[in-house]
Amino acid sequence: MYSDRILNADLSQKVITSEEAASFFKDKMVIASSGFTKAGDSKAVLAALAVRAKIDPLKVTLITGASLGHDTDAALVEAEALSLRLPFQVDRTLRKAINKGEVLFIDQHLGETANLLKANNFPKIDIAILEAIRINEDGSIVPTTSVGNSASFAELADKIIIEINTKVPFSLCGLHDIFSTGTYPNRTEIPITNASTRIGSDCIPIDINKIIGVVITEIIDSPAEIAPADESTMAISKHLINYFTDEVKKGNLTNSLMPLQAGIGKVANAVLNGFLDSDFENLTMYSEVLQDSTFDLLDSGKMTFASGSSITVSEAYYHRIFNDFDKYKDKVVLRPQDISNAAEVIRRLGVISINTALECDLYGNVNSTHVAGTDMMNGIGGSGDFARNAYLSIFVTQSVAKNNTISRIVPMVSHTDHNEHDVDIIVTEQGLADLRGLAPRQRAVAIIENCVHPLYKAQLQDYYDRAVARGGHTPHILEEAFSWYQLQKETGTMQRLCELV
C-alpha cells in the first residue's frame, strides 16, 4: 500500500494511525511541526494530539515554521496541551491564551528560529511531525506546500513522524530547494544571486532511523482568507505604484524593479494586484508566502519567477494551481525559511519589502505586533528579516481604524518592532512618505503631511509642535506620548474632542 508514496520498504511497514502517533507524545516534550502560514502543516497528528490531551493530559512546547491551519492551535489550547509556542501564530483562541499568560509565546524573526535551535540553547526537539508528498528510498522526504523549518527540524529532532498527504499531487516534486548553511564554525555562504537560483536538493534528507511512524492523510491545506480590496487598500496600492513609476522615471529603478516581498493580508494583496495593470515587466519575487496575487502576476506574464517558503492560497486558487502545476514548475521555488528570509540574500538581491504595520509613529517607528503595547496580535513574522535588509523597506497601513476612533499614526508607538533605522517608506490611503535620508524632525513633517488622516492631523501636529518646543533630536513629551491610548480607553476614541490647548 502507498507504494508510490513510500518508496522505502521498511518504512511502508511503519504506517500507523494518527491516534497511534499521538500516543508517542509525553508531557513536557518539545514537538516541532511542519507548516508555514497554514501551508504544509500537520493535519492528522497534531489534531489527534489535541484529542488525546483532553483524555490524557499533557503539556508540550510546539515549534512550527509559522502559523498552522485547521484551527489546530485552537484545538491544542482548548485541550490545555500547550505550554510554550513559537515562533508565530494567527489563531484567535491561542492569542487569548497567550495574552492571559496561559500559554507562553516566543515571538521571533522567522529567519532566526533555526539559528536558535542549532545553537543548543533551547531544549532539544523530541519529535518532529513533517508533512510530505513522498518518502524516498533513502528516507528523505519531498515536502508539500511549504518548507518552513522542516529541514532544520529533520536535522535536529530525536524522532520523526511523517504525514504523507495523498491529496498533494506528485507534480509538486521538484518545487523545493533544500539547502543548509551548515554548522558553526564552518557555515557557508548562501550562493543565491537571483530569485530563481537553485542551490540545493529537491528533498529533505532524513536519518531513516529517526522515523518512528508514517501517518496517511488526505486533508488539504486550510484556504487563505483574503478580504477583498476596498477603496482604502486600492488607494494605498495606487500611491505605491505611482511611487515606483516615478523611481523608474528618475532612473533609480528599472522597469523590472527589484525582487518583491509582500506580507500577508488585504493591503499587501491589493498592492501586488496593482502591478497587474501597470507598465512594469519581468518582475520577480523573493518572499516568504506566495499568495493568489503571485499566481495572477505569473499568469499575466508580468512576473517571471517567484521564490518563497510556502504557497498559501484561497480554495479556488489551490485547485487551479495544483491541478495544473507543471505550468508553474519553472517559475516557482520553495526554500527553507532561514534561506527565504536570510539577511544575506535579501541584502544581496536588493529586495523591495512591503509589510503591514499595526501602527507607526511620528518618526517612522513601526509596531507590527502589540495592541496598546501589551496584547500580542500575531507576531513579527518575517517582517524584520526583510525590513532590516531590504533595498527599500516599505510599511503600509490604513490611517485610521474602527470607525475612525483609532489613528494608526500615533505620537509614539506602544511597541517597537521596526525602528526608524529600518523603515524607509510609510504608505497610508492618504499618501506616501519617503523617509530615506531624512532626520527625525524631517520625518515627522513628511509623515504628518502625507500619511495622517485629516481627523488626526491637527492633533498630531499639536503634539509635535509642543514636543519641538521642548527640544531634542527626536522631540517627545514622554508623559503624554501614550496618552492617545488612554483617551481611547476612556472616551472610545483617540480623537481629542475638546479644543486644542
Next chain:
Amino acid sequence: MYSDRILNADLSQKVITSEEAASFFKDKMVIASSGFTKAGDSKAVLAALAVRAKIDPLKVTLITGASLGHDTDAALVEAEALSLRLPFQVDRTLRKAINKGEVLFIDQHLGETANLLKANNFPKIDIAILEAIRINEDGSIVPTTSVGNSASFAELADKIIIEINTKVPFSLCGLHDIFSTGTYPNRTEIPITNASTRIGSDCIPIDINKIIGVVITEIIDSPAEIAPADESTMAISKHLINYFTDEVKKGNLTNSLMPLQAGIGKVANAVLNGFLDSDFENLTMYSEVLQDSTFDLLDSGKMTFASGSSITVSEAYYHRIFNDFDKYKDKVVLRPQDISNAAEVIRRLGVISINTALECDLYGNVNSTHVAGTDMMNGIGGSGDFARNAYLSIFVTQSVAKNNTISRIVPMVSHTDHNEHDVDIIVTEQGLADLRGLAPRQRAVAIIENCVHPLYKAQLQDYYDRAVARGGHTPHILEEAFSWYQLQKETGTMQRLCELV
C-alpha cells in the same frame, strides 16, 4: 617633494594648502570625509573649512565613516557650517546643536550608509576628503588608520581631496582589504569565511581625474580616552567570562569561542581585558574598532587575529603599535565598514557581539541612543548591525548611574534601538540574564532577578506585578511606563521614596 608619498607625477603638482582646499567648498555642498571613531579622519581640510566658514559663511552636509577626532565637529558647529550630519558622532558641542535642532542628524546603522548613498536617493557627494598614507601611480590610495566609508566615497564623489599624512608609517601598507559588493542588480557575495579572510585589494581605487588637490599633514589621530576599569566594570567582565566558561563546559562553545565584537568604552574594554587572565585560546575578533585591549590580547597570544574598520587606541599604544607595526601585519586587517558590519558575514561567522546599552527594560528592549527618549547621545553606530545578526547578542550596562538616582533597567525603554527579538543576554554588575528561548514574562523574571540594582528591585517588581495583573503577552501599564523619568525630573531620583502602593 613627497615623491615617496605621491607616486603619480601629475598629482605631485596638485599639492595645495589646506586653506586652498577649503576654498573649493560651496554653500549647500555634500561633503564626505574619511574617519571612523577618531581614526584616519581629515585633520587639515575640515579644520580649514571651519576656519573659513567663520569668515565666509556656508552650510554643508557632512558624511563620515563614524566619529571624528580633534574636535573637528565642534569647530564646524561653532562656525555654523553644518546643516546635516551623518551617520554617527560623539562630540559634545555637536550633540547640543543636534538636540536644539540647529544641526540635523541622521543616526544610522554604520553598515548601511554606503547602501543609502549607492541607492541614489540621497544627494550626490560633491567633494570627498580622504586621508592616505600614499597615492599610488594609478591614483589609488592606501588609507591610514581606518577604512570606514572611504572606498564608497571614492567611488561616489564628484571630486576628491587627498590628505597625505606623513606621520603614518609605510609599514601600514598592506593592512587594508578593500572590497566592493558591486551595484544592484549584480551585487556579489562577500566571500569571508573567517575573521582573517582577505578578499580584496590593499588600496582604494580612485578615478585620477576626480582628484582636485593633495594636502600634506603630519597631525596624528586623536587618542582614544579610555576610563580605567572600576569595581563595577570588572564585575560585568567577570560575569561574562564565567558565562563563556560555562558555555564551553556545556559544549556549546569551544575554548576559542566565536569571533568577538566589542563596542567602545570602558565596559567593553574591561570585558576584553578579562580574557587576558582566562583559559580561552586562539580567540579572534570580527569587529569595527580595534582598541588597546585588542592589541593586549594579540600581544599575549590569547588572540590570533583581529578584523576591524579602524584602529583607535590611546596615545601610548598608538606609538607602540605603529612604530613596530610589522609585528601585527599578519594579525590585523581593516575593512570597509559595509564589510566589517555586513549582516552576511556577521551571521556566517557567528560573531559574539558585546555592546553597551544606555538603558534596557523589563523585557530586554535596549536603548542605545536617546536620553529620556528625546536627546541624542552618540548614535546607534554598528551595534544594530552586530546585535541583529550575531550568534550571541550581548548588552552590558551598569545597573545604576548618577549616584544611584538613575536605574539603567526601567519598566519600558524610552527609545528602542534593539528590541526583544535581537537581544540575547543582558549583563550588569549585579549579574547576567540569558534571555534566549524565553517568553517576555520569563525574560522579565530573569532580568529583575539577575540585573536590577537592589535599590530598584522592589520598585520594578511592583510595576511588573501590577502589569501582569492586567494581563497581556508583554504586560505593561502604558500610562505609568515612563513615570520613572518624570519622577527623576521632579524629585532628582527614579527611586520612589514613598511606600509602594
